[in-house]
Amino acid sequence: MTRNWLPIKTTPWTLGLPLLTILLLLQTTSIPQRLDFWLYDTLITENPVEPADDVVIVAIDELSVDRLGRWPWPRTTHARLIEKLDKAGAKTIVFDILFPEPSPDDQELARAMRNHGNVILPLHLSPPSRNYLISEQLPVPALASAASALGHAHVELDKDGLARGLYLLNGLGDQLWPSLALAASGEPLPNGEPPDVPLYTNVRQHYRAIPMAGGSGTLSSYSYTEILDLPAAPEAFSGKTVFVGATAPGFGDILPTPFSGLNQPMSGVEFHANSYSALVKDELISRVSTPIAIGLAVVVIVFLSFALPRMRPARTILLCLVTLGLLVLAHALLLLGARLWLPISHAMVIPLLALPVSSAFRLAMTNRFLNRQLDELARGPTMTLEEPSLRHPPQLLSQFQALLQPEGWLLAEDNEVITASGLTAADIPPLTEPGEWVHLGSQSWVSLLRNNITYKIGLKLPNDLGREATRRYLRRLPLSTIQSPARKSGPRENISARIERVRVATERMSQMQKFIRRSFERMPDGIIVTDELGVIRFANGHIEEWFQEPMPSLSGLPLVKLLEGHDPRDNPPWHETVSETLTLAQSRTVDLRIRNKDFLIHFAPFALPDSDQNGIIANISDISELREQQRQHREAIDFISHDVRSPLVSQLALIEQLKRNRGHIEPEQLDQLGRLAKRSYHLAEEFVQLARAEQLTETRFYECEFLAIVENARDSVSEQAVEKGIQLVLQGTEDLWLRGNAELLERAVINLLTNAVQYSSSGSTVNIQVFQAGHQAYLTVSDEGEGIAPDEIPYLFDRYRRQKSSELSGNHGTGLGLSFVNVVVEKHRGEITVNSRLGEGTAFTLKLPVAHPLG
Template sequence: MNREWLPIKTTPWTMGLILLALLILIQSSELPQRLDYWLFDKATTAAPAPLSSQVAIVAIDEFSLDRLGRWPWQRTIHAELIEKLTSAGAKTIVFDVLFPEPSAEDTVLAGAMRRHGNVVLPIHLSPPTAHQLLSEELPAPELTAAASSLGHAHVELDEDGVARGLYLFNGLGNQLWPSLSLAASSFPGNGSDTHPAPPFMNVRDEYRAVPLVGGAGTLPTYSYIEVLNQPPAPEVFEGKTVFVGATAVGFGDILPTPFSGLSRPMSGVEFHANTFSALNQDLLIRRAPVWVSPTLTLAIVLALSLLLPRMRPTRTIAACLMTVAVLLVAHFSGLFVANLWIPVANALLVPLLALPISSGFRLAMTNRFLNRQLDDLARSPHISVPEPSRRHPAQLLEHFQALLQPEGWLLCEGPNTLSRRGLTTADIPGNLEAGHWVHDSNRSWIELLRGNTTYTLGLILPNDLSREAIQRYLRRLHLKASEGHPKKEKPRENISARIERVRLATERLNHMQQFIRRSFERMPDGIIVTDELAVIRFANGHIEEWFQEPMPSLAGLPLARLLEGHDPRETPPWHETVSETLTLRQSRTVDLRIRNKDFLIHFAPFALPDSDQHGIIANISDISELREQQRQHREAIDFISHDVRSPLVSQLALIEQLKRDPSHIEKAQLDQLGRLARRSYHLAEEFVQLARAEQLTETRFYECEFLAIVENARDSVSEQAAEKNIQLQLQGTEDLWLKGNAELLERAVINLLTNAVQYSPADSAIDIQVYRAGHQACLTVGDEGSGIDADELPHLFDRYRRQKRSELAGVHGTGLGLSFVKIVVEKHRGEISVASTPGEGSTFTLKLPIADPLA
């Protein structure tokens, strides 16, 4: 392989050396150790150890300290506890309580211990002072003699401060003491002399990780004072090993565990009880020998270094993932099946590092190659489309027919006529030259060579002002068959098959595809690009969506035919607009209507850079929303010119009348002036509220209570209802919290209630109900009015829409109230509906999503 194409060669040596170097660098951090701890914690907490039925805890808790007084308690109290547990049938009693100082009550406690026969006491290894050597702290001599066994109470904290296990043996010099749990289970005596060492040296042996039953409080625990004060309980303690120790806050050992960390640490007595439970079921976990982890890591490094450089990228990922999976299975199988803790962190890091390293080698190689290809593409920046000179004459004739709409034509293959209309072979001029047009009045002729075959093509053009422009356009077309491009030599370098395919695909990639994919496809407008014959060569997704034509059928379709098929028109015809764009090279802008939507299509001619080829870019913009806004604007102008202007003119006329005779102002005139002013104000308020509703966004939403909103709206229209003696009956007691704008929601409810009052007869009732339905807050407003005709229901929420029945009855509105309600509801992602029966009344139902559907 040429080094110019592949600057870094992926080999087992390069892969292996880089992996080893990174692993050595990672060893300076705590990452591998923390990863091993994390895997152990996740495994043991996901599948906690089963609880042994032979263990229980008597806890020195806060309640016991409160009843028995401050610590230390008299040893007669502990003797009394032993007597109670003896009576209850406890098999073994393990104290996680130090008795280092002799006491006058030791005789009583020792006697109780001897009567039971299986009482284990703890020892503690610590220096007497900060400046003295480590020493063993044993129970008082009389208690030591009475104990069945002694055990050390030390729990090992790992480097991250979490307790995961302990040493089964611990001591000074050659005197090794078993742990409390081991002493309670096998009664090994007072130690072992199998590890000779200096008497001042702390010796620890046989570390075991403890699979815990759960977090603090999981084991069966009974309060010290309750066991002491109640009768013996054989059903609780008989045949069990009972651990006695402190669980009160601030008293005794506090051990973070994988279940709790520092949030809810475990007491020392609970940890020892967990250890005994695991020991009793043979579940304690041994650590694998030291050589296992580096050996496993080196094996993984060797395997991946040999395999990955030869694999495909997808198989590389699969191999790395498979390696991780195998290591995790081995780790978890060792923990749960063989009770063996295999540290796999370093081995796990190997595939996690190998994957990006292998990918980096491939990316470096690919990047170098792609850069060369991009440089080549940059040096020849031209867009290539199928040249007319490469098309079959029959296809050319079809395109000319779609583009120019000739009055007649003739296509001959040698002496044979393929297609004709209005022309015969006798009309063919004798001075034709291959690839050059000959124009005779409104007739244009050309001779085409395709291989060894000669074709003759003639057209009868429209005999009008466009003829000369069309003939100039035809002369610009290069229809003469060009000689084949020289065949490029294949590169001599031996590159991989994958890169070779990429290179070939890059060579086949043309600038038109780049232009389309990088620019046109993401434009907000629809884009169509044609060639010199107005045949579609590209259309973006908007065209496919708006015209509902599949993309394969768009490519190769004449543009004029596409437009005529969806928006046929006679003046001016589409082919004329398209052809003039090409022949006159002038832009055109035309209205277009497709499936009841309004569009604006702009035709613009273009020339390819460094080429004589031309075409059309058609930009289609969706102006339906703009047209709708124009319609609404016209409606608003009409509304203002009539409904707003009318009361203002009446007010001015009334004011002029009062000015002419100010001494005779009647109350009726002032009342009328007030009504007109209120109507003008009401119209202005409707416009303002509608504008606010249209501009509402969720940034102005906040928590609001729906029932309170409806109650406020009811209070706002109560005076209006009282004038007609209409009762507003509100039903609803549940608080329904929404995420919305309370002010506009209240205005919307007021509009509904106001309409109900307006259209209801006097001495009637309006039923208002607020309730919850699923995840929605609902409001229904039912009146006993005249109802709404069925043909008016679909247009009820349109702007400026008024009911004929209401207008005839003398109830005049603006036609904006219900439109405002609908906009507010839609802005809150809700819905509104109406049910009405003429003569019986109407019921409006409003539904809004509640803020917390799970509450």
């Protein structure tokens, strides 16, 4: 037993090394980082945090600029704002406004700051101008000393230009400043050793991502000018941290965020207010270091490298999807629950790439396997038939001779006769179109072009009924040379060449399958194929038709149940026959009867090559017609041995009697001898006529007029009717043209009229009606005789069947007359019906299709 399937395997090393290489290459691109940003933004924007209750914004908006005038405003204005907020009970005031240059109003602003006692001012780290090192831009000393704390206002922009977080500590050298949010919260600075770096080095520590409450305008905000103009509002500012900064477009810093993108950026003061809100609620997000993220990706590589080669292809897809889903779920839980931002892009890419890489290895091995199988298929047999157009003319002529048995033939090459019989070169007609047959009388000619040589073939067909059918067959034959298209070069691409080979192999397999299936369907017998347990796996259309079981129900049905359900038997039982066929591997032939039809079923065991599988092929033949012929044959023998022999024996006995007494021959004896001879003649005539009717085919049909046929039949029976004093009345004046055999139709009508006269009493009338109804011609023959018993009507047209009443009345018939009529009517695609009542008479009605129903 050979195996046609080879296991497709990959090893952890063959899968892990390519994945690790891909991971290292990804490190040189920005794809993983962009994927991490997208995941973070999606989760943050879909799950915004609730803002802290004690944060509020005083916005330097467009309205404030319009009312208070051009920026910068006098610092006395800011002092007034502090006083108003102090009266309203503000806990902390945070300015997101730089004061790096001195002003005459600094003392007044400083005094207001000291009076409040908790005012935070920003500082900025930047070079004073181009070509200078970075430096700290602090508030003027008077304001810096009055502030309760200083905080840096720097916001970190990621590589895609969005602001997602900031560093809690930022400064030069060992002087690190807290962020505005950290300074405002009063929280202690994060632990850490001061860096040992030069004093001009920009140092940033403790990056935190900010989970914002929403886009611009989410936090509570009041206009700067409204605070100055209206009385103090303790209900709005009491015990709260107030951030003061610019929100007017084109004025102050603006930051694109995950909520806004570049279309609706957020002002710096709002960003710092969100930072403060997240800080006091302990919702700042820490980012996990990159080495840990890389380590997670390596773990995923190791896991998939060991798992995927052991799994089926369908399950590898599921495993990769589950791994991807678990990574995303872990990322979401850490980000939203533990406030840890774990970059999982490297780990996410691995299952996405592991599937195609693993599939590529499987496909490579599969391709090698398929190539071997395709080579075997290419060497296998095909079911294509050679076209007649490719055969050499002498070969064609010999095949025509074997198939058609012509009375004569001729083969010429460029007007030189090669072989001939019954035809000469003078008989060759003009032949202009190669491959087109020309029919002249009994001759058929065709010219063929082969390798620029013109051949001519002539056939002299026998003058019989099949000549026209033979000509139609010859016209259908494709004999013209088919110009094959220019051979195209095979595809250069490897996959295309393989696809082409698969297509060709599939075509050949499909042709083979179609040939086998059509062969089974075209077979005159029913075919059933079972497996080794006698369960039906295939059946052709004859089985479905004869057993009247739908094809879906046949498949999977035990053969024994099918046979027992339609022809139950006990000796031998069906299960015994089927099981012995399988166990003993011996053929069986059994009679079968289904729905009053006779069949012969032949069980033959079979075994598949190169396999342990076996089963049964059951061939079922319909022998109903054969059995009917056997029955008719027996009836014919009985008829000849009794009905034909009986008058002959009587004639011989009478002749012997006359020989013994030659001088005394009575006229009655001669009359009896004549009657016996006449009866023998009628018996033989009816037997011959029935045989002729059964052999009738439509090739012997021609157009004939039905009314004339009936008139001729009436004239033939008129003498017999006059002898009994019976009147024949014909009603019908319309010509009705039929396509049929007038001789046999006339004989059938004569039989009907003879029966009507024979079974009618003297002085009665036999009515004959001929008319058309729809597309049918009708003939009704009705008599006034004794009628037919109802129980005899179903068997009236059976051959050799005689009516009991007729035998008792002395009308001895053969039982072939009405059988002959029925056969003739069926051959003409017609119908015959009987309507009879005892004591009242009988009416026979014939219905035959007219030749031109639309005429």
